[in-house]
Amino acid sequence: MTKDFMAANSKQLAKKYPGKYVAIIDNKLAAVGNSNLDVFKNAKKSYPGKMVSIAYIPRKDELVTLL
Numbered sequence: 001m002t003k004d005f006m007a008a009n010s011k012q013l014a015k016k017y018p019g020k021y022v023a024i025i026d027n028k029l030a031a032v033g034n035s036n037l038d039v040f041k042n043a044k045k046s047y048p049g050k051m052v053s054i055a056y057i058p059r060k061d062e063l064v065t066l067l
Contacts, residue, residue, distance in 0.1 A: 002027075002053035018059040025050045 005027045006013070013022060013029075023031040023043035031042040036054050043052045 002055070006055060013057050017057045019062075020057050022055050022057060024053045024055065 002024045005024050009029075017032055020032050020034060021036045021039040022029060023039045025043055025047045030047055030052065031039045033039040033042065036056070040052055040054055044050075
């Protein structure tokens, strides 16, 4: 499940891919890029027939802390 992958890997993804889109397939990182459409296309090309989940990894300056 994508949310399990994201929860388990959020710190590493935030460090390595800030400001990027990532594609998750079968709890694995399938593609990374600047555009959600490009990431989706690359993931589908590598994993045809699989369901693709796309997430945006925010940069530090995009994060807001609510008090």
